[in-house]
Amino acid sequence: GQQLNQSPQSMFIQEGEDVSMNCTSSSIFNTWLWYKQEPGEGPVLLIALYKAGELTSNGRLTAQFGITRKDSFLNISASIPSDVGIYFCAGQLQLIGGGTSYGKLTFGQGTILTVHP
Amino acid sequence: KAGVTQTPRYLIKTRGQQVTLSCSPISGHRSVSWYQQTPGQGLQFLFEYFSETQRNKGNFPGRFSGRQFSNSRSEMNVSTLELGDSALYLCASRPAQGGFLEQFFGPGTRLTVL
Numbered sequence: 086g087q088q089l090n091q092s093p094q095s096m097f098i099q100e101g102e103d104v105s106m107n108c109t110s111s112s113i114f115n116t117w118l119w120y121k122q123e124p125g126e127g128p129v130l131l132i133a134l135y136k137a138g139e140l141t142s143n144g145r146l147t148a149q150f151g152i153t154r155k156d157s158f159l160n161i162s163a164s165i166p167s168d169v170g171i172y173f174c175a176g177q178l179q180l181i182g183g184g185t186s187y188g189k190l191t192f193g194q195g196t197i198l199t200v201h202p
Numbered sequence: 203k204a205g206v207t208q209t210p211r212y213l214i215k216t217r218g219q220q221v222t223l224s225c226s227p228i229s230g231h232r233s234v235s236w237y238q239q240t241p242g243q244g245l246q247f248l249f250e251y252f253s254e255t256q257r258n259k260g261n262f263p264g265r266f267s268g269r270q271f272s273n274s275r276s277e278m279n280v281s282t283l284e285l286g287d288s289a290l291y292l293c294a295s296r297p298a299q300g301g302f303l304e305q306f307f308g309p310g311t312r313l314t315v316l
């Protein structure tokens with residue numbers, strides 16, 4: 086199935102370092118979402134982006150919706166051990182029908198983040 | 203608010219059997235989507251339900267089906283199980299109103315097919 090191109094696939098960093106990951110797509114989206122997944126759990130929503138060019142922060146996390154609507158990046162500043170996990174980007178093209186909006190999420194392959202204390 | 207709940211959390215079946223997974227969305231959320239997660243294919247969209255109607259469907263064979271009840275709870279069924287159906291099946295819910303598209307995931311059901 087269609088997937089976004091997410092990079093890097095994995096990162097090994099020292100505690101305190103900053104992290105950057107990104108996603109690119111051949112298709113445009115009108116919503117970008119970033120999720121974190123830990124072992125045995127479902128993905129947890131970190132940040133949602135709704136407008137091209139939008140820059141949004143959530144604590145140490147910052148994400149941007151690319152101007153072309155085909156890319157997004159996520160930065161984590163001053164990483165800590167609990168940042169360990171798999172980070173997924175997801176793009177969604179909103180469709181309207183029957184008075185409501187719907188659409189499927191298309192996910193990147195994930196970035197495995199390891200933080201060494 | 204309670205999060206998305208999925209039952210059972212773990213399931214072991216054999217080839218040829220069928221299985222039904224259950225999902226209860228966040229209270230007030232009317233849309234439920236299902237995803238399959240495997241190491242090889244990653245997270246793949248199965249289908250989305252809203253108001254008991256399937257609104258969107260991914261590229262999966264007809265052995266995968268679902269339904270939604272009037273209380274927004276949803277079930278997913280897989281018939282004639284194959285080894286390749288072993289995966290984490292995730293359910294996600296959202297309000298589905300006013301263009302609000304943020305989906306919240308449950309913990310998943312880990313299905314193993316032997």
